[in-house]
Amino acid sequence: MRVMAQVAMVMNLDKCIGCHTCSVTCKQTWTNRTGVEYAWFNNVETKPGVGYPRRYEDQEQWKGGWMLDKRGRLVLRSGGRVRRLLSLFSNPDLPSIEDYYEPVTYDYDNLVSAPAQKDIPVARPRSVLTGRPTAITWGANWEDGLGGAPENAGGDPNLSGEWAAKVKFEFEQTFLFHLPRLCEHCLNPACVSACPSGAMYKRVEDGIVLVDQDKCRGWRMCVTACPYKKVYVNHATGKAEKCTFCFPRIEAGQPTVCSETCVGRLRYLGLLLYDADRVGEAAATPDERDLLDAQRGVFLDPHDPGVIAAARESGIPEDWLEAARRSPVYDLAMRYRVALPLHPEYRTLPMVWYVPPLSPVLDAVDAAGGNQDDPDHVFAAVTRLRIPLEYLAELFTAGDSEVVGGVLMKLTALRSYMRERTLGEAGDEAALKAAGLTVREAEDMHRLLAVAKYQDRYVVPAAHKEDAAALTAMENRCPVETSGDPEPRKIMLGIPALRRNTTAGGRS
Numbered sequence: 001m002r003v004m005a006q007v008a009m010v011m012n013l014d015k016c017i018g019c020h021t022c023s024v025t026c027k028q029t030w031t032n033r034t035g036v037e038y039a040w041f042n043n044v045e046t047k048p049g050v051g052y053p054r055r056y057e058d059q060e061q062w063k064g065g066w067m068l069d070k071r072g073r074l075v076l077r078s079g080g081r082v083r084r085l086l087s088l089f090s091n092p093d094l095p096s097i098e099d100y101y102e103p104v105t106y107d108y109d110n111l112v113s114a115p116a117q118k119d120i121p122v123a124r125p126r127s128v129l130t131g132r133p134t135a136i137t138w139g140a141n142w143e144d145g146l147g148g149a150p151e152n153a154g155g156d157p158n159l160s161g162e163w164a165a166k167v168k169f170e171f172e173q174t175f176l177f178h179l180p181r182l183c184e185h186c187l188n189p190a191c192v193s194a195c196p197s198g199a200m201y202k203r204v205e206d207g208i209v210l211v212d213q214d215k216c217r218g219w220r221m222c223v224t225a226c227p228y229k230k231v232y233v234n235h236a237t238g239k240a241e242k243c244t245f246c247f248p249r250i251e252a253g254q255p256t257v258c259s260e261t262c263v264g265r266l267r268y269l270g271l272l273l274y275d276a277d278r279v280g281e282a283a284a285t286p287d288e289r290d291l292l293d294a295q296r297g298v299f300l301d302p303h304d305p306g307v308i309a310a311a312r313e314s315g316i317p318e319d320w321l322e323a324a325r326r327s328p329v330y331d332l333a334m335r336y337r338v339a340l341p342l343h344p345e346y347r348t349l350p351m352v353w354y355v356p357p358l359s360p361v362l363d364a365v366d367a368a369g370g371n372q373d374d375p376d377h378v379f380a381a382v383t384r385l386r387i388p389l390e391y392l393a394e395l396f397t398a399g400d401s402e403v404v405g406g407v408l409m410k411l412t413a414l415r416s417y418m419r420e421r422t423l424g425e426a427g428d429e430a431a432l433k434a435a436g437l438t439v440r441e442a443e444d445m446h447r448l449l450a451v452a453k454y455q456d457r458y459v460v461p462a463a464h465k466e467d468a469a470a471l472t473a474m475e476n477r478c479p480v481e482t483s484g485d486p487e488p489r490k491i492m493l494g495i496p497a498l499r500r501n502t503t504a505g506g507r508s
């Protein structure tokens with residue numbers, strides 16, 4: 001067992017109001033610069049919808065993530081070393097600027113410098129890239145609140161099953177939720193493995209994935225390989241950039257900017273301990289629907305004395321072990337098992353997980369004339385949501401709607417129970433039990449998900465700068481197994497796949 005620590009995030013989608021504060025504050029902090037006008041390290045999509053860039057979830061088209069070859073070995077969907085080298089200068093699997101959107105500014109000067117005239121002068125949109133007047137026809141947030149859904153949302157790659165006909169876009173029949181997205185800081189990052197220059201790397205101390213700007217040669221293999229399309233090319237420097245998980249703040253024990261500013265208080269940050277020796281095996285799990293359990297199987301119980309001893313042996317500091325025991329991410333993903341990974345079938349083992357949205361369940365009870373406080377009515381409604389369970393399953397469980405249904409049942413039982421308690425009633429413990437929860441767990445979950453105090457949401461231990469020398473010596477250690485590649489570790493991970501990186505070296 002090789003114990004490593006990873007900073008991870010959970011988002012409770014039930015509480016996201018789609019205000020985009022997270023996106024804007026992230027942009028102001030990280031991409032408010034020439035060359036990355038079109039880049040949103042954090043964006044918030046409306047689902048159902050095609051997303052940003054358009055249809056990024058269609059891996060048949062974009063070739064992101066990992067797949068199993070005929071012999072069951074894990075290989076990059078973008079191809080092996082030879083294919084990647086052959087497409088160095090002409091990569092057909094890259095989104096174009098139209099798939100993101102053409103960034104614009106406005107001709108503000110015209111408002112004050114236009115000659116006297118009959119009509120009021122206007123500020124026309126101009127392309128930031130060409131400087132020419134342009135028409136605005138798409139954006140990173142074009143489908144906000146299902147805008148244009150009847151025309152566009154059918155292109156959502158998740159709507160591919162026979163059940164997709166159940167998703168309606170007509171007024172009063174439709175349903176939407178917001179999906180905030182950022183780099184997943186994956187345990188098995190395809191971007192790192194695809195980088196021919198060794199510029200992408202995963203930090204040994206906390207698992208944050210970064211780009212070394214000095215080493216990046218702009219080959220853009222990382223853009224293709226990332227199935228979440230969360231690596232961007234700076235068109236001014238020609239180099240890759242991506243979400244840094246606000247590492248300078250994390251190193252200081254503070255939450256990321258998107259978390260700190262989240263209006264809905266729905267983001268959770270904490271440590272997870274995991275067994276680096278099991279990453280490759282988990283990512284190569286044959287059946288996609290077993291990937292969720294496989295990834296959970298990589299995480300280690302921070303309360304287990306054996307794990308604590310092994311973590312100490314790996315050099316993980318005591319205060320980090322304490323933080324891992326208090327981690328809200330561990331609680332939501334492992335203890336209560338209500339958080340799920342986004343598209344586990346991409347096999348990158350993503351580390352930003354989501355509590356699926358529950359609100360439509362209660363709407364469905366109302367619509368059927370049921371009682372929101374009656375667990376029988378609510379449980380029955382879970383199976384006939386306006387947005388089918390199958391859709392949520394496509395997003396979070398590789399199509400296994402039973403797992404998503406189980407999570408929604410738990411959240412429903414919790415809500416009904418706590419509502420009764422709040423109204424001075426005893427609370428239906430049988431309903432809790434039916435959903436697999438104890439009273440104690442329900443109270444703890446309620447504190448975490450509903451009360452959501454700052455100190456409970458963010459448990460981020462500060463970096464140990466005194467360990468810098470030791471971490472540098474671990475430069476070539478790598479937690480990512482990449483079985484199946486013709487030249488596994490050296491090629492697929494770039495050379496120094498893991499490197500320590502405190503504030504001084506953390507360029508991205």
Ligand code: SF4
Nearest residue numbers: 183184186189191226
């Ligand atoms: S989500 Fe982030 S870590 Fe994962 S493959 Fe994409 S860029 Fe790499």
Ligand code: SF4
Nearest residue numbers: 016019020022262264
């Ligand atoms: S700030 Fe929070 S509530 Fe607002 S869009 Fe972002 S994640 Fe959702």
